[in-house]
Amino acid sequence: MIKKIQLPLQTINLILGFMVWVTLSSLLPSIREDIIIPQERVALLTAIPVVLGSILRIPLGYYTNVLGARWIFTISFIVLLFPVFYLSVANSYLDLIISGAFLGVGGAVFSVGVTSLPKYYPKERSGFVNGIYGIGNAGTAVSTFGLPVLAAQFGWRTAVQIYLVLLLFFIVLNFFLGDKKEPRMKTPLMQQIKEVYKNEKLWLFSFFYFITFGAFVAFTVFLPNFLVTSFGLSKVDAGTRTAIFIVIATAGRPSGGWLGDKFNAYKLMMGVFAGLTISAIILAFSPNLALYTVGCLGVAVSAGLGNGVLFKLVPQYFTKQLGTVNGIVAMMGGLGGFFPPLMLSSIHNLTGQYSIGFMALSQVSLASLILILWMYFDNKKAQKI
Template identity: 75%
Template sequence: MIKKIQLPLQTLNLIVGFMVWVIISSLLPYMRDDISIPASQTAIITAIPVILGSVLRIPMGYFANVIGARWVFFISFVLLLFPVYYISVADTAIDLMIGGLFLGIGGSVFSVGVTSLPKYYAKERHGFVNGIYGLGNIGTAVTTFAAPVIADQFGWTTTVKFYLVLLLVFAAFNFLWGDRKEQKMKVPITKQIKEVYKNEKLWLFSLFYFITFGSFVAFTVYLPNFLVTNFELTKVDSGLRTAGFIALATFLRPVGGWLADRFNSYKLLIGVFSLYTVAAIILAFSPNIGLYTVGCLAIAVSAGIGNGVIFKLVPQYFSKQAGTVNGIVSMMGGLGGFFPPLMLSSIHSITGQYSIGFMLLSQVALASLILVVWMMYQNKLSITSEVFNYTSQGILVTDPKGTITSINPAFTELTGFTEEEALGKKPNILRSNKQSADFYVKMWKGLKETGMWQGEIWNRRKNGEIYLQWLNISAITDETGEHVRYVGAFSDITHTQRKSS
């Protein structure tokens, strides 16, 4: 029973964590009525919670493996009581910065669930499960929509204090119903980092998540104030539109995970970054709220699906170091939400417009698209290499003149000839002289005419032992139909032949 409720419980935990994480950005228009906040500090105040919320994701993912999700969530919610109360009594911009920094604990809990929940499900369901957990992102939409409505009735300070009750309730939920018997892994974090930091996939996944989840966070903290100041929308209308952006991106996250469980993840990411590139260009040149809405919704679609796809790929490649890698990748995603608001604010202060900033975002997305294509190509090469190197059949590749250009390890195991001894030689180094010259003439004639030949052939190992092969030879052609190389695959059937006779 306890194991069955972990997915809904941890998803609700993430909702609460994210609700707390964006308190300041959601209520900033109200806070500015009571607190003197220079325009130059607005972007900094909204971005600061992202810092700790990003950096803490590495230890959060690690400790989720060491002590279990139950205790990590419980301790996190207790610690959040202090900055939430501090913000509720804040009366200076510095107070908001200090309290906002520690609100980051709410955003850091993301890496807890993506580390813990895959332990309860089969690998082929990890994309969907992490996508369901990712629905917890809706917590930002709940606060963005509800906090302004409540603040209109009770004031922003009372609204913030309501979150103290919510944190206490969920701290109790985790203490009572968290899984006490969750599988633990106590590999030192330094060892895990050493095992993965040279892996290029870690940093490429981090870059992709920097774009997708970073966009989600950035637009969450950037839109409420931006829509009020640039399009003169009401605070509640601004909150509703931001909540719509968040809801769309959040509900598409499990869709992305579900799609990644069934289709090629790299092809899905190609679609994600193609859409993102176009959407960012629309935002760069949108002259009115209509086109701006279209661009934002397109960003939400690409961010939501992209987030789900990426966290299907992470456990697929890093199952043994899942906690640490989840922490690193999700940290980069969080940092991706820190820089765009600052960049857009800085560019606007210099140029008086946001177009250049959005064009930069489009170019980063385009670069990510190119990298995904490259990764997909490299993945295909890796699969081909694995098949070539680990198949039990001996394989040799020759040029059109029959000179050996490549062999696999099974070739050496079956024949005794090493790569140094075989490359540059002809396949006749294996000849046993048990077949007549006419046999080879017919073989090459058939190969030239049909592009393939297969049959039994007696060959000789390096030690002189003669054995019977089953040999398949295929011709590889270029676009003109000319043979550019030949691939031979063979296996030893001596014992099979003896048994049948």
């Protein structure tokens, strides 16, 4: 019974973790009404939670194999009580930076499930299982849509404090329903890294996830404030549109995992990067909200499918070091969400527009398409030998 509930339990854990992770960016338009934040520092503030949320994915993936998902989720949610409370009483830009950095723990829990759940299912279902777990990305949609609504009704500080209650509930839930007998692997972390760091596929998968998940995270934290300042939308409207983007990208993840189980994952990734290339070009030449919406939806579909397909590929090449490899790949994906908002903000400050930044995304996606083509033909050649 306990083993059967791990997939739904860990999926809702990820939903909560991602809800907390994007709390700051979701409420930023409301927070700026109370706390002075210079425009040139907005991008840094929204990117800060992404840093710790990315770097911690390696140790959390590793220690999931050592201690089990039950303890890692429980400890992570206990730690998150501090930054959530601190954010709710923040009165300065420094307070926001400090709380935002530790909110990153919410994003780091992603590597817990992708390490733990494959232990309960056969390899041929790994893509679908990781895709279902990836539905937890919807937590970002819950916050970007729900928090502005709650803030409008009760104030943004009260909206943040509601998450304290949720965290306490999930701490108890994981303590009692987490699997106490999850299989453990205790190979030292540095030994696992030494075994995989020379494998070119690790870094190619990391680069691909840097683009696909990075695009998802970057648009999630960038869109709410961007839509308000650039198109004059209301905070609730901007939150709703961002939530739609997240829902589409999140729905694409299990779809990508399922497709990865049924079809050639390399061919699917070719379609993903072709879609990202075209969508980014549309964004670069978007003079109005309608075209911008088309480009964003294209990114949502492509990134969502790519996130699901990629974690079908990883377990095919790494088994003994799966926790560490998942952590490294997941870290790179998170860091992929850190740099774009800063880059777009810098480009806008220099040129007064974002087009160059979106063109850069299209070119990096095109380079990824070329690399995945090379991997596909190299893999076919290896199979013939």
